[in-house]
Amino acid sequence: MLSQYLRIRERDGIVALFHELHPDPIFCSLDKWRNLLAGITDGDEVLINDLKQRRLLVDSPENDRQEFEMVAINLERKLNQPVILYLMTAQGCNLNCKYCPVPAIAKKYGETILSMEDAFAGIDLWEEHLKDVYDSSLQYFVIFYGGEPLLNKEVIKNSLGYLKMKKDAGFLPANLNVMIATNGILVDDEIIALCKEYEVMVSVGLDGPKSSNDVLKVDGSGNGTFDRIVAIIRLLVQSNIRTFASVSITPFNIDQITEYSKFFMELGIEKFGFNFLKGRLLLELVGRDGLDDYYEQASRGVIENARRQSKPGFEYQMEKKQAAFDSKDFFPVDCTCYGNQLVVQPDGQISNCPFSKTWLGHVREVGKDFRIFNQPIVKKWRERLPIHHSGEAKAVCGGGCAWSSNELKGDPLAVDDSSRIFSEEVLNELIWSRYKKLKSEKA
Ligand SMILES: C[S@@+](CC[C@H](N)C(=O)[O-])C[C@H]1O[C@@H](n2cnc3c(N)ncnc32)[C@H](O)[C@@H]1O
Numbered sequence: 001m002l003s004q005y006l007r008i009r010e011r012d013g014i015v016a017l018f019h020e021l022h023p024d025p026i027f028c029s030l031d032k033w034r035n036l037l038a039g040i041t042d043g044d045e046v047l048i049n050d051l052k053q054r055r056l057l058v059d060s061p062e063n064d065r066q067e068f069e070m071v072a073i074n075l076e077r078k079l080n081q082p083v084i085l086y087l088m089t090a091q092g093c094n095l096n097c098k099y100c101p102v103p104a105i106a107k108k109y110g111e112t113i114l115s116m117e118d119a120f121a122g123i124d125l126w127e128e129h130l131k132d133v134y135d136s137s138l139q140y141f142v143i144f145y146g147g148e149p150l151l152n153k154e155v156i157k158n159s160l161g162y163l164k165m166k167k168d169a170g171f172l173p174a175n176l177n178v179m180i181a182t183n184g185i186l187v188d189d190e191i192i193a194l195c196k197e198y199e200v201m202v203s204v205g206l207d208g209p210k211s212s213n214d215v216l217k218v219d220g221s222g223n224g225t226f227d228r229i230v231a232i233i234r235l236l237v238q239s240n241i242r243t244f245a246s247v248s249i250t251p252f253n254i255d256q257i258t259e260y261s262k263f264f265m266e267l268g269i270e271k272f273g274f275n276f277l278k279g280r281l282l283l284e285l286v287g288r289d290g291l292d293d294y295y296e297q298a299s300r301g302v303i304e305n306a307r308r309q310s311k312p313g314f315e316y317q318m319e320k321k322q323a324a325f326d327s328k329d330f331f332p333v334d335c336t337c338y339g340n341q342l343v344v345q346p347d348g349q350i351s352n353c354p355f356s357k358t359w360l361g362h363v364r365e366v367g368k369d370f371r372i373f374n375q376p377i378v379k380k381w382r383e384r385l386p387i388h389h390s391g392e393a394k395a396v397c398g399g400g401c402a403w404s405s406n407e408l409k410g411d412p413l414a415v416d417d418s419s420r421i422f423s424e425e426v427l428n429e430l431i432w433s434r435y436k437k438l439k440s441e442k443a
Pocket of ligand 1: 147204206
């Protein structure tokens with residue numbers, strides 16, 4: 001019998017048959033597929049074997065149930081792995097990007113900075129987490145974040161020393177990566193020297209060429225930031241510091257993002273990632289009626305940019321979905337707030353999301369048995385993940401952002417349309433580019 005997870009796409013007389021939980025498409029002519037459905041299977045052993053191998057033809061519904069169980073167990077295991085520690089060293093920011101929720105949070109709760117004690121306590125608590133679940137095949141990350149993390153250089157400097165000491169003593173993983181996510185403006189010689197000494201990677205926020213960046217990414221006086229940020233990126237690259245870029249897709253660059261891999265390659269960075277804008281400020285920029293158009297245009301732009309780029313995987317959003325598809329894996333999550341990250345907010349409160357103060361307790365008071373992946377809010381937010389819902393592109397859809405769903409729809413469990421629309425477009429792209437590749441290999 002056909003699996004309940006068998007899905008079909010058709011284009012120009014060719015059908016792609018794939019498993020919804022781990023797409024690894026088989027291609028055949030529409031006629032061949034129709035004959036098979038009609039029971040005329042003569043000469044189609046290869047196709048039948050392929051279908052069986054991919055568990056698209058099964059003996060009973062029990063096989064489908066087992067398949068689902070396997071994917072669900074695997075996903076749960078991945079979600080219970082706290083691969084990231086976010087240390088939010090400052091709530092305030094020296095810029096005033098018009099789409100960023102951080103200034104409003106800082107206004108509401110104050111421009112707190114993280115204390116040294118809380119930063120160290122965060123590192124200690126993360127160490128406790130890793131004692132249970134450390135996996136040497138994974139990469140682990142500490143990310144200094146904000147607001148603008150470099151408003152609190154002292155705590156970054158001391159935390160780097162503390163992390164190194166723990167790593168050298170074998171208390172933290174050897175495969176530990178450290179990153180500062182910054183707008184770059186406050187990078188100076190001391191920061192460059194620290195990044196070199198501790199092998200810190202730097203991710204810089206920049207929204208593309210000057211004319212598009214400077215509309216929304218402005219400082220407190222409303223001045224554009226492009227020239228200053230690009231000068232810093234060049235300095236980081238020249239100093240051999242691993243440098244990345246974080247790029248928001250705005251109404252002012254959405255028409256140009258197809259060329260962004262070229263633009264960022266020329267700056268010499270290692271890789272960059274697009275951000276679909278999230279939260280209430282997006283409504284101010286595109287209006288509620290403009291949301292779907294924004295998501296669709298942004299999705300097509302991200303895909304087209306990946307098609308045009310000369311270095312495969314240079315853009316991160318596409319790279320991670322492509323990697324899951326190529327390895328026939330179920331893509332776990334778009335966001336690491338479902339148990340994969342421990343966030344220490346500037347006031348020492350723990351949360352599972354940097355943009356959302358979820359008040360899970362103070363880092364110095366929760367005790368060493370606290371685990372982020374066991375928190376009720378994390379368990380609740382997992383209910384929104386695509387595996388639990390219908391959707392033919394669920395294997396490449398990470399489910400998006402609960403914080404944004406809450407902002408836009410008043411419900412953290414509501415579907416994130418940006419993630420839904422992007423993954424549907426991406427799945428089609430991945431399927432048909434695979435077909436094109438197979439065809440050209442045969443020719
Ligand atoms: C919150 S900032 C913090 C680090 C640093 N101050 C900076 O400006 O890059 C990190 C990244 O968040 C992204 N960001 C800000 N507001 C966003 C939003 N509403 N939706 C999605 N990403 C957003 C920006 O692209 C920025 O690069």
